[in-house]
Amino acid sequence: MKNNMNVVDLFAGCGGLSNGFEKVGFNILLGIDSDADASKTFLHNHKNSKYLLKDIREVTQKDIKEKIGNKRVDVVIGGPPCQGFSISGKRAFIDPRNSLYLEYFRIVDILKPKVSIIENVPGLSSLYDGKALDSIKNEFRKRGYTVVHKILKADEYGVPQIRKRIVIVGTKGKEFQFPKSNNKVVTLAEALSDLPKLNSDEVVEKYNTKPTNKYQKLMRQKSTILHNHVGTNHSEKTKKIISLVPEGGNYKNLPKHLQGTRKVNIAWTRLNSSKPSLTIDTGHRHHFHPWENRVPSVRESARIQSFSDDFIFLGSKTSQYRQVGNAVPPLLAKSVGSQLKRWLNG
Numbered sequence: 001m002k003n004n005m006n007v008v009d010l011f012a013g014c015g016g017l018s019n020g021f022e023k024v025g026f027n028i029l030l031g032i033d034s035d036a037d038a039s040k041t042f043l044h045n046h047k048n049s050k051y052l053l054k055d056i057r058e059v060t061q062k063d064i065k066e067k068i069g070n071k072r073v074d075v076v077i078g079g080p081p082c083q084g085f086s087i088s089g090k091r092a093f094i095d096p097r098n099s100l101y102l103e104y105f106r107i108v109d110i111l112k113p114k115v116s117i118i119e120n121v122p123g124l125s126s127l128y129d130g131k132a133l134d135s136i137k138n139e140f141r142k143r144g145y146t147v148v149h150k151i152l153k154a155d156e157y158g159v160p161q162i163r164k165r166i167v168i169v170g171t172k173g174k175e176f177q178f179p180k181s182n183n184k185v186v187t188l189a190e191a192l193s194d195l196p197k198l199n200s201d202e203v204v205e206k207y208n209t210k211p212t213n214k215y216q217k218l219m220r221q222k223s224t225i226l227h228n229h230v231g232t233n234h235s236e237k238t239k240k241i242i243s244l245v246p247e248g249g250n251y252k253n254l255p256k257h258l259q260g261t262r263k264v265n266i267a268w269t270r271l272n273s274s275k276p277s278l279t280i281d282t283g284h285r286h287h288f289h290p291w292e293n294r295v296p297s298v299r300e301s302a303r304i305q306s307f308s309d310d311f312i313f314l315g316s317k318t319s320q321y322r323q324v325g326n327a328v329p330p331l332l333a334k335s336v337g338s339q340l341k342r343w344l345n346g
């Protein structure tokens with residue numbers, strides 16, 4: 001990049017989005033979020049960045065200035081929670097008093113970046129017959145941005161996971177072109193096979209094999225010690241039930257009398273190692289490891305999200321699962337960032 005481009009990340013969480021942008025040379029000045037554990041993880045992994053740990057509704061221009069001084073901000077990125085736009089909650093009207101989207105634009109108005117990017121769940125595009133997305137795009141246009149959107153599939157960008165995100169990009173100037181997919185599918189086996197076996201709540205900090213493929217080499221490039229690879233202490237009953245489910249199977253593969261032991265439609269799902277993983281969540285414990293009788297560790301979940309092994313998650317285990325599950329996969333973010341770099345360089 002001609003000059004180092006400065007980025008502010010809103011609703012930054014642990015920094016999956018930031019991490020991808022940083023990997024292609026963006027300078028992450030600041031993350032803003034109200035989650036204290038996520039802020040620790042973010043700062044630990046982005047040593048040159050600042051964090052504003054605060055409810056965004058209370059963030060003022062002065063707060064931001066105190067953190068980054070008068071530095072120019074070229075790009076604002078962020079994924080406001082789908083509050084007011086939720087597809088799973090009640091489909092009530094969008095309440096402007098409640099919309100974190102408007103908070104996103106309030107900060108954009110303070111920082112006036114050349115480029116402003118929002119990512120979110122793909123359901124946003126069809127919500128209220130597309131009216132929710134239209135209203136967001138109008139907010140960009142009102143501020144003079146040319147705006148485009150696309151639903152990106154993480155597995156098409158080297159992430160071993162089926163995960164779709166909508167990305168909306170506003171640019172001052174010519175339209176942004178989304179990155180082309182690289183079509184190299186990474187399976188769950190390719191993502192996880194070098195990580196040591198875990199019993200119950202065992203903590204394993206040493207790799208016991210060499211990386212066996214390109215993905216594993218990439219993940220381990222800067223890491224000699226394993227972090228966040230901790231087992232889960234399931235009951236004997238849970239271990240016995242999941243042992244009856246084959247790879248790619250679920251509660252339907254269980255004997256009839258065990259099928260109703262968990263009352264959710266994704267109950268007792270065992271991931272299939274020959275495909276990319278199903279979308280990981282924030283730690284509901286219904287998706288089990290493809291060949292061990294336990295849920296994936298935080299490190300395995302991070303691998304599924306394409307966080308490299310040197311990215312360390314802090315906070316309680318519950319919080320670590322939440323941070324990983326909430327994040328934008330860094331490799332997906334990296335592809336968008338890399339394309340943006342080309343755009344910025346003309």
Ligand SMILES: C[S@@+](CC[C@H](N)C(=O)[O-])C[C@H]1O[C@@H](n2cnc3c(N)ncnc32)[C@H](O)[C@@H]1O
Pocket residue numbers: 011012013014015016017018032033034035038054055056057078079080081100326327328329
């Ligand atoms: C989907 S996560 C963002 C993940 C992040 N983009 C990443 O890639 O790691 C949404 C974040 O919004 C934050 N959040 C929700 N409401 C907030 C508010 N009122 N003020 C600040 N942050 C908020 C949550 O703490 C959460 O970390």
